Amino acid sequence: xxxxxxxxxxxxxxxxYEETNPSLIPxxxxxxxxxxxxxxxxxRLAMLMGWQALFNSAPGILLAVPFGSLAxxxxxxxxxxxxxxxxxxxxxxxxxVLAADLPIKLTWxxxxxxxxxxxAQVATVMxxxxxxxxxxxxxxxxxxFYLSGCILLTALGAPALSSVLMAHDVWLALFVGLIVQASGxxxxxxxxxxxxxxPGAKPALEGITAERPDSSNEDVDAPxxxxxLFLQREWHxxxxxxxxxxxxxxxxxxxxxxxxxxxxxxxxxLLLLYVSKxxxxxLSKATLLQTLEAGITLVLLLVVLPFATRVMQKRFxxxxxxxxxYLSRSSIVLMTSGFLVIAVSPTVATLIAGLILxxxxxxxxxxxxxxxxxxxxxxxSHDIGRLYAVIAIxxxxxxxxxxxxxxxxxxWGLKLGxxxxxxxxxxxxALFLLITAAIFAVRLQEDEHEEGGLDEHASTD
Numbered sequence: 001x002x003x004x005x006x007x008x009x010x011x012x013x014x015x016x017y018e019e020t021n022p023s024l025i026p027x028x029x030x031x032x033x034x035x036x037x038x039x040x041x042x043x044r045l046a047m048l049m050g051w052q053a054l055f056n057s058a059p060g061i062l063l064a065v066p067f068g069s070l071a072x073x074x075x076x077x078x079x080x081x082x083x084x085x086x087x088x089x090x091x092x093x094x095x096x097v098l099a100a101d102l103p104i105k106l107t108w109x110x111x112x113x114x115x116x117x118x119x120a121q122v123a124t125v126m127x128x129x130x131x132x133x134x135x136x137x138x139x140x141x142x143x144x145f146y147l148s149g150c151i152l153l154t155a156l157g158a159p160a161l162s163s164v165l166m167a168h169d170v171w172l173a174l175f176v177g178l179i180v181q182a183s184g185x186x187x188x189x190x191x192x193x194x195x196x197x198x199p200g201a202k203p204a205l206e207g208i209t210a211e212r213p214d215s216s217n218e219d220v221d222a223p224x225x226x227x228x229l230f231l232q233r234e235w236h237x238x239x240x241x242x243x244x245x246x247x248x249x250x251x252x253x254x255x256x257x258x259x260x261x262x263x264x265x266x267x268x269x270l271l272l273l274y275v276s277k278x279x280x281x282x283l284s285k286a287t288l289l290q291t292l293e294a295g296i297t298l299v300l301l302l303v304v305l306p307f308a309t310r311v312m313q314k315r316f317x318x319x320x321x322x323x324x325x326y327l328s329r330s331s332i333v334l335m336t337s338g339f340l341v342i343a344v345s346p347t348v349a350t351l352i353a354g355l356i357l358x359x360x361x362x363x364x365x366x367x368x369x370x371x372x373x374x375x376x377x378x379x380x381s382h383d384i385g386r387l388y389a390v391i392a393i394x395x396x397x398x399x400x401x402x403x404x405x406x407x408x409x410x411x412w413g414l415k416l417g418x419x420x421x422x423x424x425x426x427x428x429x430a431l432f433l434l435i436t437a438a439i440f441a442v443r444l445q446e447d448e449h450e451e452g453g454l455d456e457h458a459s460t461d
Contacts, residue, residue: 003173003177004094005045005049005283006166006170006284007170007174008045008048008104008107009033009041009045010031010033010036010170011098012041012044012048012104013041014029014030014031015104016040033282034280037277037280039414042273042277042410042414043411043414045273046270046407047407047411048105049269050403050406050407050410051108051407052107052108052111053399053402053403054399054401054403055108055111055403056111056114056120057121057396057403058114058396059118059121059122060120060121060122060395060396060399061121061393061396061397061400062115063115063118064121064393064396067082067117067118068125068385068388071125071126071129071385072195072385075193075195076126076129076133076193076194077126077130077193079117079118079122080123080126080127081188081189082116082117083117083118083119083120083123083126084117084181084185084188085116085117085185086113086115086116086117087113087114087117087120087123087181088178088181088185089116090110090113091110091181093107093110093113094107095174095175097110121396121399122392124392125389125392128369129194129384129385129388130191130194131147132373132384132388133194134194138313140320140373141320141323141327142306142309142310144366145305145306145309145363145366146301146302147366148297148301148362148366149298149301149302152294152297152298153298154180157291158177160287160288161173161176162177162287163287163288166287167284250441250442251375251376253439253441253442254371254439255372255387255390255391255394256438257438257439258398259394259395260431260432260435260438261398261432261435262395262396262397262398263398263401263402263405263431264428264435265398265402266398266399266402266403266406267339267402267406267424269406270406270424271286271289271290271355272287272289272290273410274410274422274424274425275351277414277421278421278422279348281348289355292352292356293355293359296356297359297362300360300362301363305327305363305366309324309327312326321370321371324367324368324370325367325439325444327367328363328364328367328368328371329440331361331362331363331364332361332432332435333361333436334357334358334361335362335364335432336429336436337358338354338356338357338358339354339432340354341353341354342422342425343422343423343424343425343428343429344426345422368439371442371444372387372391373387405427406424406427410424
C-alpha cells in the first residue's frame with residue numbers, strides 16, 4: 001500500500017509537471033519527491049485513493065451474504081482462497097496500468113477483480129468464521145488477538161523493508177509485495193476445512209430456501225427461471241441476514257459500531273500523506289511510523305491484552321462477554337483520545353504520542369466482535385456466519401463512504417492550510433465519540449451470556 005501510494009504520487013507528479021513546468025523534469029523522468037508535495041498533486045492523490053477505497057468496498061457489500069452462503073455449503077477455505085485470488089489479480093492490474101503508462105484512473109477498474117471472492121471483507125469474514133468454528137468462547141477473544149498479532153508480525157517488518165526497497169526502486173517493493181500476497185493462496189488451499197468441526201454443526205443460513213420449480217414444468221424458459229430463483233434466494237438470504245439488526249437494541253448498537261468504526265478508521269489511510277505534507281517527510285521515512293505502531297500493537301496483542309482478559313476472567317470472575325465489553329470500552333476511549341492528539345499535533349513528537357495512544361486501543365475490534373458473537377449465543381450458535389456477514393456489510397458500507405469523505409476532508413484541509421490538515425482526524429475523533437457513547441450504552445442480558453445456564457443454575461441453589 002505504501003509503495004503503491006509512492007508510485008501513484010510519482011506518476012501524478014510527473015504528469016503535473018509535464019503540464020505546468022516540464023523544465024523541472026530530469027532526464028530520467030523521476031521528479032524529486034520534495035517537488036511532489038504541491039497542494040494540487042496531493043489533492044489529486046487523495047482524490048484517486050479515496051475513490052479507489054469506495055470502489056474496493058462495493059464487492060464486499062454486495063457479495064458478503066452470497067459468499068457466506070457459499071462458505072456454508074462448500075467450505076470456508078475455498079471462499080477464502082477465491083478472495084485471495086481476486087485481491088492478487090486486483091493488484092496485478094494496478095501494476096499493469098502504471099507500468100504501461102495508461103491513464104491513471106484506470107487503476108479504479110482493479111476493483112472489478114474483487115468480485116472474484118468478495119475482496120478483503122469476505123476474506124476477513126472467512127478467517128474469523130474459521131476461528132469461531134474451532135475455538136471455545138473463553139479463548140475466542142484471545143485467539144482474535146493472536147490472529148491480529150500474527151498479521152502484525154509481517155506488518156512490523158513490512159514497512160521497514162518497504163522503506164529500504166523503495167529507497168532503491170519502488171517497483172522492487174511492489175513486486176516483492178505481490179509475490180508475498182500471491183503466496184497466501186496455496187497456504188489457504190491447504191487449510192483443514194472447519195465447516196462441520198463442531199458437533200451438530202449446520203449451515204448458518206440453513207432454512208433460507210426458495211421453492212424449487214416442478215421439474216415437470218421445465219421448458220425452454222428453464223434457464224431464466226433458474227436465474228430468477230437464484231436471485232430470489234439470494235435476496236431472501238440478504239434480508240434474513242440483516243434481520244439480525246432487529247433482535248436486540250444492544251446488539252444493534254454493537255453491529256452499527258462496526259460501520260462507524262470502519263468509517264473513522266479509514267482516516268489512517270491518509271496518515272502517511274498527512275505526515276508527508278504537514279511535516280515535509282518523504283514517504284519512505286513516514287512509513288517508519290507504521291513500524292513503530294506495529295511494534296507497539298504486537299506487544300499489546302500478544303502479551304498485554306491476553307493477560308488483561310485472563311485477569312478479568314480469573315481474578316475478577318468476569319464472564320467472557322463482560323470482560324470483552326469492558327475491554328471494548330477502554331479501547332475505544334484510548335483510540336478516540338489518540339485521534340484527537342494526532343489531529344491537533346503541532347510537531348512530529350506529539351503526533352507520535354497520539355499515534356501511540358491510538359495504538360493502545362487496538363484491541364477494540366477483536367473484543368467487540370467477540371461481544372457480538374456472545375450476544376447471539378456464542379460458539380454454539382448457528383447464526384455466527386450470518387452475524388459476520390452483516391458485520392462485513394457494515395465494514396463495507398463504512399469503507400464505501402469513507403473513501404470519498406476523507407478524501408474531501410483532506411482536500412479541504414489542504415486548502416485551509418496549517419493545522420487544518422488534521423481535519424480528517426478531527427472527523428474521526430467525532431465519529432469515535434459516537435461509538436464511545438454507543439458502547440457505554442450496551443447492556444448484556446444474562447440469558448444472552450454463553451454462561452447463562454451456569455448463572456441460572458446458581459440462582460436456584
